[in-house]
Amino acid sequence: MNPHVILRVVAKMLIPLIALFAFYVQFHGDFGPGGGFQAGVIFASSIILYALIFGMAAAKKAMPPSWVRIGMSLGVLLYGGTGVATWLLGGNFLDYTRFAPESTHAAGQHWGIFSVELGVLCTVACAMLAIFYAFGSRVQDLSDEDW
């Protein structure tokens, strides 16, 4: 019997909730406290928790490092792409009103911030994971007496 069975069971229940909470923080960011950065960190923490309990190899299977690398760049591209889109629509860089110029309740701002925050979520979550993977993958090289 695995000595960490309680940890594992609890974590299995918690991890989806943590990920879900990340998306709540992300999508509620328009109306209350929250946003891409916080959501990204929370989402990354769910995977880091998974890695801590089930091991690095399992986590890397669930979220391969190559995805992490691409995700980091995609987020920035989403952010920058929003800016480029506003350029193409004839506005200044990141001038979100261009997405819905006729809107009376600033729908353009909503869409712009939504897409930018999505980019932030993507980059932050992946950057946190990348840092964790980078340091976590090295642990095997050191024995306990080294520290």
Next chain:
Amino acid sequence: MSSISHILPSWVLTHGPALLVVLPLLMAVLVALLPSKNTGAEKIAWMAVLSTAIICAFIAFGILGQVVSHGPVKYAMGGWEPPIGIGYYIDALSAPILLLITLIAVLCTLYALPSVVAEIEPKKRSPFYAAFLVSFAGLLGMVATGDAFNVFVFLEVSSLSTYVLVAMGASRDRRALTSAYKYLMMGSIGATFFVIGIGFLYMQTGTLNMMDIARILQDVGPDSRVVKLAFVFIVVGLGLKLAMFPLHTWLPGAYAYAPSFVTAFLAATATKAALYLLLRFGFTVFDPSWTFISKFFMYLLAGAGILGMLIASLQAIFQNDIRRVLAFSSVAQVGYMLLGIGMTTTLGLTAGYLHMLNHAMMKGALFLAVGAFWYRFGITQVSDMRGLGKTMPLTMAGFTIAGLSLIGVPGTAGFVSKLALVRAAAENGWWWAVGVIVVTSILAIIYIGRLIEQAYFQPAPKQGAATVAKNEAPMIMLIPLWILALSALVFGIDAEWTTGLAEAAAHVLEGGPILNTPPLSGGH
């Protein structure tokens, strides 16, 4: 210059300030996405960096033309007019620095192709180029933005990627790691000091837009302790970044062990961008006519400059590593610029600014040449330079021209700016400063002369029976080196253009705080 403004579509010019920052950042991301395993990727990465740098150079040229003909260029990020939004503001003080950074980036990128192959492990090359683009974007952003907190963000963007770039020198010399660590410590403390200063300014004024801060500071007056504290924190923070004399200890290591082309790029641009920020904050945000600021410039800045000139020049003489010689000389040259700025007269400011531009050219050329010596013969020590005049004649000639310019031999750019500095000091009645400039020039003759003497008057080392064969650096490394060395000559003979730029910048600085916010030209 105006002809280049015509080549660019007007859209590019209108959005130039944002484009300068966004383009390298997005390209950096694309370069980072390139697969690191196959060798074709690094070539694509190199071409991406080169084309980005060239486009940015054109934009910077266009913006400079616009600034010269129509006055400051403004841009409102996101369509939010400053002071609410982040405003970009480029005037005669910042436009030449933007051009300098982009041009140096183009030249250093050309040089990078063979140099990176020799110095960086294959799988790290694409990320290396990506980090370079991020650093480039950060430097441009620092100079282009008109928002005080945005300055901090870009300062850190460029610094963080610079630490990575410096550490990449570890595959050549392990001391790069400890140097990068030291740089990271000092740089982060500097940036944090800077952000504390910005925090105090925000506490006093409630705004982050530089012009708005300047306007409100005029009402607040010089007696506020918060303002004084903000000034001190900002100056110390920037002093760390620009290697002001007692705060320069990170610089020799970082320059000596970074990959060659990174050293050349850093030496020519990073400290200049930080010095620009010092000018921007000291003169156009704070009011230089306030007693504590004018006293500070006169005693502390000029004093640190003088001390740096003397001590760092002396230290440069006793170094064994060529790049450490040049690094200590950089600290001394920053001293010249600080001395000019510390005079706060038109002539002094012009001389300081001019020396900043000229120093970028000659130090860039010197570091590129040293990188070429390493590329061919693995030379890092002064004593190993013997016979280089025969084995690498073209590279050594470029090195010599730039070295003479550094000493200040008549007919070179270094002479023009040193003469301007001497004139400014004489006009101020600072005869001791004139004396120090002469003494440090003699010290420069010793430390540069040592290198040139080794190269030309010592026989080339023997390899078996025969002397080492002539082995010139590849053409793609020679071209940027020679462009910089020749510009150090050309701007020494005909200094009208550079002096004009420096005078325009000094004019901006003399005008004191920039308060007016006329309607924006960008976007709508």
Next chain:
Amino acid sequence: MIDFFAHYNYIVVVILMMTGLYVVFASSNMIKKLVGLSLFQTSVFLLYITLGKVTGGKPPIVDPSEFKNDHGGGHEVAQATHEAATAAHDTAQVIYSNPLPHVLILTAIVVGVATLAIGLALVVRTRETYGTIEEDEIDGLDYCTNLEGHTGS
């Protein structure tokens, strides 16, 4: 003494800042130095958060119910205006804390995380190369390289 308590958060900031700087300068262990640096940066976060506090300010979130009130009658207006010269907002006459410093410091926190990550990465590489993370020992090892004149690895 009154002054002391009125400004206690600034005092906390100063204590943290000085502790952090002291650790950076006094310690020779590279990890400990990074800890000091983080402490130093954290003190600045606290400084900024302090700036965002407006006396009597609420969290800067528009409450939908208040928003409707304001459109309907606005009977709180008289009560709110005299204590709030700072709340120069026409639609909602409520004093909000200043959200800007929080946003700024979020950026600074990101920068801090990035700095720490790069610093730790450098420490890991240093340990792999030198086998130690004590700066004086590294200096000693490099001193030998410097004497021999050859360049490291």
